[in-house]
Amino acid sequence: MIASLVNGAPGNRVSILDRGLQFGDGLFETLAVNRNQPCLWQAHMRRLETGCARLGIAMPAAEILKQESRQLLGDLEQAVLKITITRGSSMRGYAPADGPVTRILSLFSWDGPATGSVPVSISSWRLGLNPSLAGLKHLNRLEQVMARRALPPNAREAILMDIDDRVVEGIAANLFLQQDERLLTPRINDCGVAGVVRQLILDTAADMGVKVEEAHVDLDALLAADGLYLSSSLLGIRPVKTILGEDWRPSVPMHPLLQEVQSRIFQA
Amino acid sequence: MIASLVNGAPGNRVSILDRGLQFGDGLFETLAVNRNQPCLWQAHMRRLETGCARLGIAMPAAEILKQESRQLLGDLEQAVLKITITRGSSMRGYAPADGPVTRILSLFSWDGPATGSVPVSISSWRLGLNPSLAGLKHLNRLEQVMARRALPPNAREAILMDIDDRVVEGIAANLFLQQDERLLTPRINDCGVAGVVRQLILDTAADMGVKVEEAHVDLDALLAADGLYLSSSLLGIRPVKTILGEDWRPSVPMHPLLQEVQSRIFQA
Incomplete structure (x- = not known):
C-alpha cells in the first residue's frame, strides 16, 4: 500500500468497533488511476451513492472524496485507488450506529491497463x-x-x-x-x-x-x-x-x- | 467497551488491510460472562473451530483465547465477551492472505441474564x-x-x-x-x-x-x-x-x- 487516509487524516488503522469490521456494514469502490486521474470517477460516485442510499448510510460529499483522492495521488501516474465507506463505529450488536460514517481511501501500486486474454x-x-x-x-x-x-x-x-x-x-x-x-x-x-x-x-x-x-x-x-x-x-x-x-x-x-x-x- | 486485546496486546485498532474489514473474511463469537466465567466456552470454541475449518482460516489455539479472555476479564462478574477471528491482513483484492490471522477479544458491559418475554x-x-x-x-x-x-x-x-x-x-x-x-x-x-x-x-x-x-x-x-x-x-x-x-x-x-x-x- 502506498498511502492511505482515514477520515481525511493520514493513517492506516480503524477501530475494532467499526461496523465495516464487525459486520461488513459498508461499501467500497476500486478505481484505476491512469495519467494521474481516477478513471470513471463520476460512475464510481454514482454507484457509491446508490449503494449508500440502499443501505441507509450517509454518503460523504463527493467533493471531499475527490479532494482526498487528489491529496493521496499527488503526481502518481498509475495506481489503484480504493474508497471504502462504512456505517462508522458502534458497540457490539446490530443496533444502528448514530456516529459519523468512516471513509477510507487507500492507494496501491498498479502497472496500468493490461491487454490480452484472461485465462x-x-x-x-x-x-x-x-x-x-x-x-x-x-x-x-x-x-x-x-x-x-x-x-x-x-x-x-x-x-x-x-x-x-x-x-x-x-x-x-x-x-x-x-x-x-x-x-x-x-x-x-x-x-x-x-x-x-x-x-x-x-x-x-x-x-x-x-x-x-x-x-x-x-x-x-x-x-x-x-x-x-x-x-x-x-x-x-x-x-x-x-x-x-x-x-x-x-x-x-x-x-x-x-x-x-x-x-x-x-x-x- | 470495557477493554480489548488485538493479537494479545491491549489495543482497539486494526489495519485497514485487515480482511475482516475488507471482505468480512472472518468469524465471531459472543459469549455471556456470568460469575466471572465465560458461559458455554467449549461450545463456542467448537463452533469457532468448525467455522475456521469451513473457511480455511487457521484457528488460534483455544488455550491462548482462554488465557487472553481471563486476562481481559480480571475479576469482572458479568460482561459480554466478543471474540473475532479474521484471516489477517493482505493487499487489496481477493487473493489469499499468507500472514497470521487476527484475533480480537473485546469486553462489554452487561447486566446479566434477563428473564421474561421478548416482544x-x-x-x-x-x-x-x-x-x-x-x-x-x-x-x-x-x-x-x-x-x-x-x-x-x-x-x-x-x-x-x-x-x-x-x-x-x-x-x-x-x-x-x-x-x-x-x-x-x-x-x-x-x-x-x-x-x-x-x-x-x-x-x-x-x-x-x-x-x-x-x-x-x-x-x-x-x-x-x-x-x-x-x-x-x-x-x-x-x-x-x-x-x-x-x-x-x-x-x-x-x-x-x-x-x-x-x-x-x-x-x-
Whole structure:
C-alpha cells in the first residue's frame, strides 16, 4: 500500500468497533488511476451513492472524496485507488450506529491497463441468492474470497454460477457474451455486483442504439458463445480465450460497442 | 467497551488491510460472562473451530483465547465477551492472505441474564439463500444489520423469513416452536446461524431422548404454535408472548427440555 487516509487524516488503522469490521456494514469502490486521474470517477460516485442510499448510510460529499483522492495521488501516474465507506463505529450488536460514517481511501501500486486474454476456470463455488443486496459492492465478500481461494494456479479469473446453476459473473469482473451480432450479460437481480464498466457498456449501448440483453445464462450457452469478455474497472474489457487451461475459441473481432467502451475506460 | 486485546496486546485498532474489514473474511463469537466465567466456552470454541475449518482460516489455539479472555476479564462478574477471528491482513483484492490471522477479544458491559418475554415483530426483510455459508457466524452480517434497522421501537427482536418465505431465525437468536408435545426449530441449511444454544438444545435433546425436529416452518405454523422461544448466548431461552405489539399467546409451560437447557446456559 502506498498511502492511505482515514477520515481525511493520514493513517492506516480503524477501530475494532467499526461496523465495516464487525459486520461488513459498508461499501467500497476500486478505481484505476491512469495519467494521474481516477478513471470513471463520476460512475464510481454514482454507484457509491446508490449503494449508500440502499443501505441507509450517509454518503460523504463527493467533493471531499475527490479532494482526498487528489491529496493521496499527488503526481502518481498509475495506481489503484480504493474508497471504502462504512456505517462508522458502534458497540457490539446490530443496533444502528448514530456516529459519523468512516471513509477510507487507500492507494496501491498498479502497472496500468493490461491487454490480452484472461485465462479462466469454472468455479465449483456457487453464489447464494440475495435479491435485497444484489448489485451492491458491499463489504460482505466472503463468497468472492472463497471462490478466489479455489482458483487453480493456471487461471486468473473464474466463471461463477449461482445455486440455481445460472452464470452470474467472474470473481472480480462482470461477463459479456457475444453470439453472432448479439451481446448478452447475465442478470444480476439475485446476486452479483453491478460493475461500473458493466453499467457503462449498458449505457453506451443505449446511446449507440445497440441492444445488450440482460439474460439468464447457463454454462452451455456461455461455452457456445462466439466470444466471452470480462469487464471491470481494472481489467477494462478483456477477452477470454482459455478456459480450464485449454484454448477455447479462435479470436472473434470484439463487438464495436465493446471496442468503443474499452477505448473510454482508461481515459481519465 | 470495557477493554480489548488485538493479537494479545491491549489495543482497539486494526489495519485497514485487515480482511475482516475488507471482505468480512472472518468469524465471531459472543459469549455471556456470568460469575466471572465465560458461559458455554467449549461450545463456542467448537463452533469457532468448525467455522475456521469451513473457511480455511487457521484457528488460534483455544488455550491462548482462554488465557487472553481471563486476562481481559480480571475479576469482572458479568460482561459480554466478543471474540473475532479474521484471516489477517493482505493487499487489496481477493487473493489469499499468507500472514497470521487476527484475533480480537473485546469486553462489554452487561447486566446479566434477563428473564421474561421478548416482544417481537415480523420482519419484511428476507434472508438470502446461501447453503455454502449457512450456519456460520461469519462477519458478513449486512442482512442482520438491515433487519435490525427496520425493527420497530416496540420490538426487541424480529422473526426473519427467507426469500422462499420460510421462517429461519431471529435477528440475533434462533427460534424454537412448541406444539403440543412437539418441539421444532427451523432448518438452517440454506441460511441462518447455527447458534450455540440451539446446538446445546439439540444435543441435550438427544441425551434426554427427546425429539426436536429441524423442519421447514412457515409463518402460519409459527403463529399457530402453542409456544415460541428465542435462544441465544445472551438471551438464554426466552418466550415470545407479544408479536407486533399485540399479546399473542397465553403462557404455556416451557417444555422440560428447554427448562433443562435454560438452567445450564449461565452456569459458567
